[in-house]
Amino acid sequence: MWETKIPINEVREIRVKTTVYLGVGAIKKIYDIASEIKQRGLSKVVVVCGKASYIKTGAWDDVKKALDDNAIDYVLYDKVTPNPTVDQVDEATKLALEFGATGVITIGGGSPIDAAKSVAILMKYPDKNARDLYEYKFSPDMAVPIIAINLTHGTGTEADRFAVVSIPEKDYKPAIAYDCIYPLYAIDDPALMVKLPENQTRFVTIDALNHIIEAATTKVASPFSVLLAKETVRLIARYLPQTLAHPGDLTARYYLLYASLIAGIAFDNGMLHFTHALEHPLSAVQPNLAHGLGLAVILPAVVKQIYPAKPEILADVLSPIVPDLQGIPAEAEKAARGVEKWLFTVGVTEKLTDIGFKETDIAKLTDLAFTTPSLDLLLSLAPITADRKTVETIYRDSL
Missing domain, CATH: 1.20.1090.10 (Dehydroquinate synthase-like - alpha domain)
Structure with missing residues (x-):
């Protein structure tokens, strides 16, 4: 039995921190989420996503309407690629800061969500950039709130503290893990995934x-x-x-x-x-x-x-x-x-x-x-x- 192989005298931390809405139709929870974050004073957000899936899945229809209904202004960054890069993160962060965003909504699989988590950190550290973050030149303990609408069933990043972004010129693909990038809310709606290739x-x-x-x-x-x-x-x-x-x-x-x-x-x-x-x-x-x-x-x-x-x-x-x-x-x-x-x-x-x-x-x-x-x-x-x-x-x- 494997139970006998677990070292019971070594203390383990058990983590389950993000509120995840799971089920067909869960995308509709974005209306409640938008209402709540507006009541918290969040009136401007950056939306981070890939080039097309946020539209093709239909997720954007509900997200946009929820933001509009609650008078939350947004700026859209839709250039995240698979295996996102530090340059994409910096570009999205610059856009967010110039817009005055104080929160991040991300729609996509692991790549957009990981990029968005990175943006959420750098929005709190405007004197830093993504290379600083992924080469461990500082250790953040702050990030703006993150809402994740997940479009794939693989990464689990919608409910964890990890993010991965590449530094192309060094062939580096590092990971970070910080408590400040647990999404506040996440949406896991299988109806958004039926068109996955x-x-x-x-x-x-x-x-x-x-x-x-x-x-x-x-x-x-x-x-x-x-x-x-x-x-x-x-x-x-x-x-x-x-x-x-x-x-x-x-x-x-x-x-x-x-x-x-x-x-x-x-x-x-x-x-x-x-x-x-x-x-x-x-x-x-x-x-x-x-x-x-x-x-x-x-x-x-x-x-x-x-x-x-x-x-x-x-x-x-x-x-x-x-x-x-x-x-x-x-x-x-x-x-x-x-x-x-x-x-x-x-x-x-x-x-x-x-x-x-x-x-x-x-x-x-x-x-x-x-x-x-x-x-x-x-x-x-x-x-x-x-x-x-x-x-x-x-x-x-x-x-």
């Missing part, structure tokens, strides 16, 4: 899967993060194939969205380690690489490395997609092959070579894993020693 549906869901495999096996994992991990895998195993076959199935989307939410809460508590630390260099070097695809490519190799250290937990957590694991260190190869086989069944067959990486790239990727700000913290939380040899092995096994 098939590959995006796959990749964002695999992001959630990686969150919990890591959160359940870090050095700071708790029974709470393991519990959430087990339920996340159960829901993904059941509802991802259904969603791929029937994209408009709101029940399936609902449970993938719920799985993503609790996965975000899981890693907000249990943190992350290898898979995210090693994926960030991939999508920093290739900004067009979908984060979830990068994670999928290296996940089997990570499972192979960490399984001997956490066999009981991983056997239990992975049981819906890799049955018949006994929870013994010797079956690490079986567990890794089982994860790879499951990924193939949901249509993810790529390896590093398929997405443009070569053996000669491994040294640079390994360097980035150890030099990118924040990734050293993730590596330090891995259940095994995260030395250069281990990182190179994971990359090489993923080719």
